[in-house]
Amino acid sequence: AQSVTQPDIHITVSEGASLELRCNYSYGATPYLFWYVQSPGQGLQLLLKYFSGDTLVQGIKGFEAEFKRSQSSFNLRKPSVHWSDAAEYFCAVGAYNQGGKLIFGQGTELSVKP
Amino acid sequence: DTAVSQTPKYLVTQMGNDKSIKCEQNLGHDTMYWYKQDSKKFLKIMFSYNNKELIINETVPNRFSPKSPDKAHLNLHINSLELGDSAVYFCASSQGPGHYGYTFGSGTRLTVV
Numbered sequence: 524a525q526s527v528t529q530p531d532i533h534i535t536v537s538e539g540a541s542l543e544l545r546c547n548y549s550y551g552a553t554p555y556l557f558w559y560v561q562s563p564g565q566g567l568q569l570l571l572k573y574f575s576g577d578t579l580v581q582g583i584k585g586f587e588a589e590f591k592r593s594q595s596s597f598n599l600r601k602p603s604v605h606w607s608d609a610a611e612y613f614c615a616v617g618a619y620n621q622g623g624k625l626i627f628g629q630g631t632e633l634s635v636k637p
Numbered sequence: 638d639t640a641v642s643q644t645p646k647y648l649v650t651q652m653g654n655d656k657s658i659k660c661e662q663n664l665g666h667d668t669m670y671w672y673k674q675d676s677k678k679f680l681k682i683m684f685s686y687n688n689k690e691l692i693i694n695e696t697v698p699n700r701f702s703p704k705s706p707d708k709a710h711l712n713l714h715i716n717s718l719e720l721g722d723s724a725v726y727f728c729a730s731s732q733g734p735g736h737y738g739y740t741f742g743s744g745t746r747l748t749v750v
Binding site for chain 1: 641668670677678679680681682685687692693727729731733734735736737738739740741742743744
């Protein structure tokens, strides 16, 4: 069965430091992969997506993610974190041929220290 | 102009009541979804409609009934509310069933007391 694992429930980084959020997926074919961000009391906003092609994808707000098939990973990175990046981050995989269904990971809460 | 709007934003109700949550999108998308986010922030799909036709119906109690009067609206009616229904319910839309780039609404926080 398809699944997504985000090993880190909570991460704290200092403002200006680099960030990497981990995501591992279980999927039989080439996956469609996504990162969403949820600010407190808000809906989810799409940061970036990977369908095929270049394994390094750029997203909004200075985020990027790298697809590594050999590691079944799709980690999210940002070179310099801003205080406004504090939020919940969700990795998701598109379930093939299931009407657009997304399967989400458990989420990683990011806190940013001044 | 909000792309995907849900009403109400907060809903507090007693066990056994019936309530509805409404969702509207003005993006011209064909597909709409309901997701449930539990207290641990885990998101799980409940239903999906494509152009008013139900295409995803996950294992959800039949007390939950979605209705899509047109492709811009997807409502969720819940009968006989239980404590375990307390959660945040998100509506989302996409261009079509094969398009995963959802636009989410801001959510409805349902509290059953």
